[in-house]
Amino acid sequence: MKRLTxxxxxxxxxxxxxxxxxxxxxxxxxxxAALELDYFPHRQYAFVWRNWSVVDKSRLAEVLSTSVxxxxxxxxxxxxxxxxxxxxEWATTRGYMTITRRNWHLLPYEQLTxxxxxxxxxxxxxxxxxxxxxxxxxxxxPWCEPLRYVEPTLEMRQRAAQIAADVRTLxxxxxxxxxxxxxxxxxxxxxxxxxxxQPANSDSNGFELRMIFPYFADFGDPLLDKELSSYPEExxxxxxxxxxxxxxxxxxxxxxxxxDEKGFPGDERAAERIAGMNRLVERAAKYGIKIYLYLNxxxxxxxxxxxxxxxxxxxxxxxxxxxxxxxxxxxxxxxxLSRSMESLFSQVDGLGGVFTxxxxxxxxxxxxxxxxxxxxxxxxxxxxxxxxxxxxxxxGVHKAAPDAKVLVWDWGWPDDKCEKIINQLPKExxxxxxxxxxxxxxxxxxxxSVGEYSLSAVGPGPRAQxxxxxxxxxxxxxxxxxxxxxxxxxxIVPSVPVLDLVxxxxxxxxxxxxxxxxxxxxxxxxxxxxxxxFQSIKPGDAAEYxxxxxxxxxxxxKVGELVxxxxxxxxxxxxxxxxxxxxxxxxxxxxxxxxxxxxxxxQYAATMVGIPYDNYDAWRSVYPLDVWIAxxxxxxxxxxxxxxxxxxxxxxxxxxxxxxxxTQLHRAEAVRIHHKSSAVQARFFEARNKFRKSESAEExxxxxxxxxxxxxxxxxxxxxMLPILSADSSVAFESSNQYFYLPADLVEAYISICSxxxxxxxx
Numbered sequence: 001m002k003r004l005t006x007x008x009x010x011x012x013x014x015x016x017x018x019x020x021x022x023x024x025x026x027x028x029x030x031x032x033a034a035l036e037l038d039y040f041p042h043r044q045y046a047f048v049w050r051n052w053s054v055v056d057k058s059r060l061a062e063v064l065s066t067s068v069x070x071x072x073x074x075x076x077x078x079x080x081x082x083x084x085x086x087x088x089e090w091a092t093t094r095g096y097m098t099i100t101r102r103n104w105h106l107l108p109y110e111q112l113t114x115x116x117x118x119x120x121x122x123x124x125x126x127x128x129x130x131x132x133x134x135x136x137x138x139x140x141x142p143w144c145e146p147l148r149y150v151e152p153t154l155e156m157r158q159r160a161a162q163i164a165a166d167v168r169t170l171x172x173x174x175x176x177x178x179x180x181x182x183x184x185x186x187x188x189x190x191x192x193x194x195x196x197x198q199p200a201n202s203d204s205n206g207f208e209l210r211m212i213f214p215y216f217a218d219f220g221d222p223l224l225d226k227e228l229s230s231y232p233e234e235x236x237x238x239x240x241x242x243x244x245x246x247x248x249x250x251x252x253x254x255x256x257x258x259x260d261e262k263g264f265p266g267d268e269r270a271a272e273r274i275a276g277m278n279r280l281v282e283r284a285a286k287y288g289i290k291i292y293l294y295l296n297x298x299x300x301x302x303x304x305x306x307x308x309x310x311x312x313x314x315x316x317x318x319x320x321x322x323x324x325x326x327x328x329x330x331x332x333x334x335x336x337l338s339r340s341m342e343s344l345f346s347q348v349d350g351l352g353g354v355f356t357x358x359x360x361x362x363x364x365x366x367x368x369x370x371x372x373x374x375x376x377x378x379x380x381x382x383x384x385x386x387x388x389x390x391x392x393x394x395x396g397v398h399k400a401a402p403d404a405k406v407l408v409w410d411w412g413w414p415d416d417k418c419e420k421i422i423n424q425l426p427k428e429x430x431x432x433x434x435x436x437x438x439x440x441x442x443x444x445x446x447x448x449s450v451g452e453y454s455l456s457a458v459g460p461g462p463r464a465q466x467x468x469x470x471x472x473x474x475x476x477x478x479x480x481x482x483x484x485x486x487x488x489x490x491x492i493v494p495s496v497p498v499l500d501l502v503x504x505x506x507x508x509x510x511x512x513x514x515x516x517x518x519x520x521x522x523x524x525x526x527x528x529x530x531x532x533x534f535q536s537i538k539p540g541d542a543a544e545y546x547x548x549x550x551x552x553x554x555x556x557x558k559v560g561e562l563v564x565x566x567x568x569x570x571x572x573x574x575x576x577x578x579x580x581x582x583x584x585x586x587x588x589x590x591x592x593x594x595x596x597x598x599x600x601x602x603q604y605a606a607t608m609v610g611i612p613y614d615n616y617d618a619w620r621s622v623y624p625l626d627v628w629i630a631x632x633x634x635x636x637x638x639x640x641x642x643x644x645x646x647x648x649x650x651x652x653x654x655x656x657x658x659x660x661x662x663t664q665l666h667r668a669e670a671v672r673i674h675h676k677s678s679a680v681q682a683r684f685f686e687a688r689n690k691f692r693k694s695e696s697a698e699e700x701x702x703x704x705x706x707x708x709x710x711x712x713x714x715x716x717x718x719x720x721m722l723p724i725l726s727a728d729s730s731v732a733f734e735s736s737n738q739y740f741y742l743p744a745d746l747v748e749a750y751i752s753i754c755s756x757x758x759x760x761x762x763x
Contacts, residue, residue, distance in 0.1 A: 023120050025109050026127050026134045027141035034105040034142035035602055039755035041159035043106060043147055048074045050102040053181075053744050054090045055115060063107070063115050066149030077157065079164035081175065089182040091117070093220030094230070096126070097133060097738040101610065102745070104137055108144045129252055129299070130219045131522060131736040136610035166754040167747060170719065174747055177726050181739065184494075184730035185216060188234040206539055209405065209430075209479060209516025211246035211292055212239065215494070215525040216735050219250060223276030224269065231280055233287075238527035240287040243535030244519070246352055247284065248292040252299055257340045263311040264336045265301060274347050281350045290352025292405070295393060297356075298326040298337060300363035317366035317374045328365040328385055329376035334392040341396025345404060353405030354397060355432060355518070358389050359412030365389060368412075383417045387424035394426045407432045407479055407518075410467055422470050431471035432479035432518060435459035435509065443578055444627040451581035453487040453521070455496060456574045458504045460512060468514060477515040484534045485524035488584045488609055489577055491734045492592065492674060493667040494526035497642065499550070500571035502530050503543035510539040522736035529554060529664075555649070555657055562649035563661065566642040570668055573638010578631040582621035588612035588681050590734075592674035593717045594741035595681060596752035599688065599759050609737060614685045619678070625686060632679040639672035666728045673721050677714060684710035691763075700763075707760050711753045718750045 040046040044064060051060055052075050061068045076082050089095055096116055103112055113123055127134040152160070167174055218230040231247075239247070256273055259266035267273075281291050300323040306312045317327030326333045345351055359368055366374040367385040377385065394406045408425055409432045410418055422431060439450040439461030450457045460480065468478045484502055485495040509517070519531065533550050537543075551564035586606035588595050598614050606615035620628040646665040653661045684707055691703035725731050725743050732740045 023124055025124050030140050031143045034144045039752045041156035047106050052080050054099055063111050064149040070149055077160040079167035087180050087182050093218055105142050136608050138607040163751055166751050179729045181729050188232040191233045207517050210244050211248055212244050212519040213522050213525045214247050219736050223273040228280055236284055236287040236289055242527045242531040246290045246292055248294055251293040253297045277348050292352045293354045295354045295356045296361045300325045318370035320363045320369050323363050325363055325366050327376055328389050337392045338396035341393055342400045345397050345400035355407035355409055357409050357411050358386050383420035386421050391426055394429055418467050419470050422474050427475045430477040430479055432481055433464040433467045435464050435480040435482045436461050438463035444631050446623050448580055448622055453584055455487050455501055456577035458501055479516040480509050480514045481518040483524050484519050485526055485528055485530050490589055490671055491523045492590055492732050493670050494730050495528035495530045497567055497664050497668050498571040498574045499533055499547050499567040502534050503547045506534045506537040507543045523734045559649045559653045562645050566645035570639050570642035573635045576631045576634035578623050578628045580621035586618040588678050589674050590740045593677040593721050594745040594749050596749050597756045599756050616682045616685050629679045629682050632675045636672050636675035639668050642668045666724050670724050670731050673717050677717050680710050680713045704760050711757050715753050718746050722746055
């Protein structure tokens, strides 16, 4: 995932190893105090509440150094059921991100590793390499004292009883789950034999390459899973039905190659991963799908890797925090990249290819960051260095597999360097650019431009068009990187039902003569109507006509007419999205009504697609707060109109069509609630801050009134969201974040609001 300059990897605080020989964890020496969740009687209550549905009570008791009976009593005293219901996936790498996030402010690392059942070494690797997890957690580890069980005082017991009473006001079903978490994966357990009306993997829309990230692929170490359970055959079959012919996966090169005799990194389990990749290639090939690797290489390494080895130090380049890059001005580094690629593609017959990011993202070579600080690189030309890294990769790949594709992505390249880089790329490369990048927009009277990850702004933008044209003149094939299902604008549903916007982008691209499309980043891999529609559009098609015909073909005439109009209203609403890359990354749209109402300023900055806290100045980015709020309200209004139409469609639909309409209804309603909640939270936190600063009794009463009103609105949104989350386990899930929140988190937010209302009344 691409990052804002302000959240680069230098923020990693990877300290030197402890004297005891333990590996250091990022931010371990930080001393910023963790949040005090004062709506709980004590931190141990918050710990039990947040983990009751994800970690067995015996493990919770071990962490707290107490008995299971004591843990049970804490749970029951707050209204939690005595019996736990925990899906087995939580004990695997499919749930560790969610568990880590919900305990980030509760446990020190030593107890966090105990809770996760993870070594320090594994947790460190995952925090740094699993799609910037540490960045998503805020680039710091809040300081927590070790948490041990304490005998509840009378006051604690009374406050726990109040929580139980608050929970009861939500009704008996508040903590019940209709579909278990991860239950959405069950629809992919068995390979179906349904035939599609559309030719499998047809390229009639002109896109030779149609690549996507698989819907729920693990970001951990999926190739060591002998069953490849996060890449089920039914997912491949259904992706084939909607026209996909390639999937990509995140890779870290040093885990896929053996330790190198010249001192370059490798892994003793590389052969196992290669075996897993061969199985994956074979499985995908049954459905006409190729496997592609994302390369952001060579990944920088910590000081401990280079220390004490003159040979390794000769490869080290610029330093970022405690990470040294590999200097690509050293020919040995480029040679290692080439021979690693050759080795990999020699061992995995039929591997589809790679795509590269060579600027920004992770710290890799000197040119990816701080190259002016490297003695070998500081006088060199930026374009030359980027081109030679991509050339080294291309040569290695094509030496072993001449037909494999090497896609070179311009992500992070300065605009004034693109042409020179493109002209130096090997002619066998394909060139990729984000379609909507730099597209000018105006929302709420505020002029801005799109960075990426936008469904609300229909591409392509001027940067992509310019760079594609330069690539075509250089003799390269071209690829458009798009988001068809979901974006960081709104990633809490598998697909956002804005098919008019999807169709317009597809028709626009059909006129650009691009050779391929990358249909998603880590989010957006569900085989949905959005994807099917996008792939069905051919050059010359009119978007309005195609969407109308598509709705009728999928839902029938009567229901299809209502569904089609619902898509129109949702699309019109979504075009009001207060787009700015800062909002996309830091806004509260993914936490939605699960974000607690903090009565005290948290002093924490909103994290990238992670924890929004109360940092509304970051959320609003370039927009005045009132404009930002109004735009979210307009989005919510559009989806509300869409929801009303889908409710009508659900009443008249029958059989399987009725189920399909219900899915669309749940997703549209979830998006509506999250937009509405974003506006409500901003109003609440702004009023809270103004109340604290005001010395006027009249003003303070007005701010109290606003806070009270927003509390009541958010409680209603929680009531509306709970049944959707209970019924559909795919809501609030995204592969590189796992679950943004769970039903218990909605109830926790409700508890925080009940506490806030009591505090407001006592002010």
